[in-house]
Amino acid sequence: MADLGYEGSRDLHRLDQEDRVRAHRPAADQLAAGTRPSPRRLEFLAGLLTEHRQQSGSRWRKLSPARQALLVLVHLRCGDSLAQLAVSFDVSPTTCYRYVGEADALLAAQAPSLE
Template sequence: MLSYPAAIPLSTRSLNHLAALIRAHRTRRRSRWRRLDPGQQALLALAHLRNGDTLTRLACGFTIGVTTAWRYVREAIDLLAATADDLNTTMIRIRTLAYVILDGTLIRSTVSPTRSPTIPANTAATG
């Protein structure tokens, strides 16, 4: 098998954030020793999410089994999903932005960032 170094466009902040989530999760669960430390697990998961590398290739690169790679990626995705805002909160936040990046696509917002979003009359709270 041939191996080669590779680089992925990834911020240190993203890697550290996910590693901290994994570290806290392991502490809460009182998890025993694992093959990869939280930083390596975060890198494995982000490489899979960012580049779409197959679990077989990642398992080989990190010298772990394919099943372990799948488990590590699944665990990282679950931790990220648990910290994400719900759709309602996200849509409220999007209304104040001029642009939104959704699934890697830049979308121009129709709402001016200087205007406050309008609330339809039938959903306004009466008090």
């Protein structure tokens, strides 16, 4: 094996760590049966997100509306942290924060007024 020098070996070590994290992250699609969101809830939230994206003219997102809905419902149901969700869904914690906030606002708009 060629000598990569200090910087090269550090890069290889970092890649090894990332591979281990990916190998051990929980697959969002393989949730325990008791924590799996219902298909009806997924479809409802995915529909809201799809409509919102079309109205706002959003061009591209890392996750589809269905995957975003799954991320949000897992967060609400299981209480997973944004960092855990970021690893599971292969997005940044900042993206998780935005996705959860966006869905939260859409769901809140559906709620009846208390007035």
